[in-house]
Amino acid sequence: MSAAPTGLAAATEIFDAVIIGAGMSGLYQLIRLRELGLKTRVFEAGTGVGGTWYWNRYPGCRFDSESYSYGYSFDKDLLKEWNWTEHFAPQPETERYLNLVADKYDLRRDIRFGARVKAATWDDANGTWTVELEDGSRHRSRYLVTAIGVLSTPTMPGFPGIDDFLGQSFHTGLWPKEEVDFAGKRVAVIGTGASGVQTIQEVAKTAAQLTVFQRTPNWCAPLHNGKIGAEEMEEIRTRYDAIFQRCQETFSCFLHTPDPRNTFDVSAEEREAFLEQLYSERGFGIWVGNFKDMLTDRAANEEVSRFVAKKIRQRVKDPKIAELLIPKNHGFGTRRVPLETRYYEVYNQPNVTLVDTKATTIERITPAGLRTSDAEYEFDIIIYATGFDALRGAFDRIEFRGRDGVTLKEMWKDGATSLVGMLQDGFPNLFTLLGPHNALGNIPRSIEFNVEWVTALLRHMQRNGMTRAEAGPEAVAKWMDHVMDVARGQLSMEVDSWMTGVNINVAGKQKRIVARYTGSAPVYRSWANEIAERGYAGVLLN
Numbered sequence: 001m002s003a004a005p006t007g008l009a010a011a012t013e014i015f016d017a018v019i020i021g022a023g024m025s026g027l028y029q030l031i032r033l034r035e036l037g038l039k040t041r042v043f044e045a046g047t048g049v050g051g052t053w054y055w056n057r058y059p060g061c062r063f064d065s066e067s068y069s070y071g072y073s074f075d076k077d078l079l080k081e082w083n084w085t086e087h088f089a090p091q092p093e094t095e096r097y098l099n100l101v102a103d104k105y106d107l108r109r110d111i112r113f114g115a116r117v118k119a120a121t122w123d124d125a126n127g128t129w130t131v132e133l134e135d136g137s138r139h140r141s142r143y144l145v146t147a148i149g150v151l152s153t154p155t156m157p158g159f160p161g162i163d164d165f166l167g168q169s170f171h172t173g174l175w176p177k178e179e180v181d182f183a184g185k186r187v188a189v190i191g192t193g194a195s196g197v198q199t200i201q202e203v204a205k206t207a208a209q210l211t212v213f214q215r216t217p218n219w220c221a222p223l224h225n226g227k228i229g230a231e232e233m234e235e236i237r238t239r240y241d242a243i244f245q246r247c248q249e250t251f252s253c254f255l256h257t258p259d260p261r262n263t264f265d266v267s268a269e270e271r272e273a274f275l276e277q278l279y280s281e282r283g284f285g286i287w288v289g290n291f292k293d294m295l296t297d298r299a300a301n302e303e304v305s306r307f308v309a310k311k312i313r314q315r316v317k318d319p320k321i322a323e324l325l326i327p328k329n330h331g332f333g334t335r336r337v338p339l340e341t342r343y344y345e346v347y348n349q350p351n352v353t354l355v356d357t358k359a360t361t362i363e364r365i366t367p368a369g370l371r372t373s374d375a376e377y378e379f380d381i382i383i384y385a386t387g388f389d390a391l392r393g394a395f396d397r398i399e400f401r402g403r404d405g406v407t408l409k410e411m412w413k414d415g416a417t418s419l420v421g422m423l424q425d426g427f428p429n430l431f432t433l434l435g436p437h438n439a440l441g442n443i444p445r446s447i448e449f450n451v452e453w454v455t456a457l458l459r460h461m462q463r464n465g466m467t468r469a470e471a472g473p474e475a476v477a478k479w480m481d482h483v484m485d486v487a488r489g490q491l492s493m494e495v496d497s498w499m500t501g502v503n504i505n506v507a508g509k510q511k512r513i514v515a516r517y518t519g520s521a522p523v524y525r526s527w528a529n530e531i532a533e534r535g536y537a538g539v540l541l542n
Helices: 026-036 077-082 091-104 196-204 230-238 240-251 268-280 298-315 319-325 344-348 443-465 473-487 521-533
Strands: 013-020 039-044 112-115 117-125 130-135 138-146 168-171 188-189 211-212 353-357 362-365 367-373 375-377 381-384 397-399 428-432 469-471 539-541
Touching: 013 026, 013 130, 013 268, 026 039, 026 091, 026 138, 026 443, 039 138, 077 138, 168 240, 168 397, 188 196, 188 367, 196 211, 230 240, 230 268, 240 521, 268 298, 298 344, 319 344, 344 353, 443 469, 469 473, 473 521
Parallel strands: 013 039, 013 138, 039 112, 117 397, 138 428, 168 381, 188 211, 188 381, 211 353
Antiparallel strands: 117 130, 130 138, 362 367, 367 375, 469 539
C-alpha cells in the first residue's frame, strides 16, 4: 500500500484516507486508521465533534439505549474515567463524552470543521477518490469512508410560506446552540415522531400555549429514566464486560432481546402480567424484549397493540384525544418506538392543544403562524419535528461517482444494494459505515463492529500489497437475497416509515424498499466475519 497517491498536484491536499463525518463512527474510524499508519483527514460539516449529538440539541433529546450500553467499549481506561449521570443520558452529556474522546486521542488535529462534502469522484486510472467540498476545494485519497449517520439529513415539510414566518423557527435536527426560551410563548410543534415526542414533553412545561400538529400518531412507551449516583456507577463498572457481552448476544445489540415464548403460549392472565411488567421497566424491553412472535404474527401484534392502547386511554383524560393518539395504521413496534416521560399526560394540560392534520390539513405557513383548512393560528415559535431522510438521505446529498461515471444515487434508484452494508459494486475503496443494510439497533455496537471490520480489511490489504477493494457483483447479489429473505414476514415491512424508505416529506421516495437489515445482529456479524475468514471472499482485491 502506497503512503499516498502521487502526481496529483491539482488537488489541494493528498491523503491515504478521507472520512466524511466526525460523529461516533468517524471518530472511532480515525483512531483505527491512525493505528494503520494512514494519513487521514476527517471532513465535518459542523463546528464540533459528535454528529447526531452535535446537531440534535432540541429540548429533551436523549438516549433511548441505556447509557452504559451505548458508549464505546474499546477503551478500558475510558470506561473507568467516565461517569454516566442518568440511565438514558441527555444530549449535552453525550456531546461532552464525545468531546472527551476527541481530547483524549487528540483527534481534532486531523479533523477539518465547517467542511461539507459536495461530491466524491473515483479516478480509476490513479486509483483515488477526489473529494470536493462546498467551498470548492478538492482533496485526493486512496480510501474513502462514509461516517455520515443514519438520521443525519433533516427534512422540511413542503408547506408554502415557510420563509414568510416572522417568529423563530427550528428543525429539531438543526437546533441552535443558543438556549431557546419557551416561557410565556405560543409554540407550535409539527410532528409526533421520536424527536417530536421528546420536544413536546419538555416545551409543555413552560410554554404559555403549545399546539401539536399530528399527522400520524406513534406508539410510545415509558422510558423510566433515573439518575445514576456514584455508588451505582461504580457497580455498573464492575459489570461492563457482561453488559457488552450481552449486547453482542442479543437480537439488536440492546440489553433486551425477544422472549423465547410466543404470545399465545401463555394464558391471558400470564400475558397481561408479562406486558404490565415490560411496561413498568426501563427502556426498550416492551419493544425488543416482548414475545418473540410480536413483530411477525398479526394476531400477536394486535394483542400487544391492544394492551398499549389501553394504557394510552388510561393516561389521557379526554377520550377523543386519546383516540387521536392511538395509531390505527400500524401495529405496536412495527415502527421504531419513541420512549417518553409523561408524554401522554401533556395532553391533559390546559396549555396544550392537539390538532389532527389528516382531518384539518395545514395549508400554509403565514407571517404570524400557520393556516389550516379550518383555522388561523398565531405563534411566536414553530418547531419542525418532521424527521429525516433516513439511511440513504445523507448519501443522496453527496454526488458519489464511481467507476465508469455511475453515481451511487443512480445505482440505488430502485433501492440500495450493498455487501454487508459496507461495500459497493462499482465503487472501489468506498467503505460505508452505517450504510443501508447494516445491522442497526443499538448503533454504537454496530459502529464498533463495522469500524473493526473495515480496519481489518485495510490491514489485510496492507500486508498483501493490495490497494483496491470492491464488492463483487455475485457477492452483492447473494447478500441482497439474504437481506430480502429475512425481511419476509416482518410486519414492519408493510408499514410506511423511514425504515422502509417511505417518507412522504421527501419527494420521489414513495416506493417501499428494504432499506435496512432486519435480521439479527449476530447473524449479520456472522456473514461479515465469514467473508473475512475466507480471505474476503466476494471482495475484489488487487
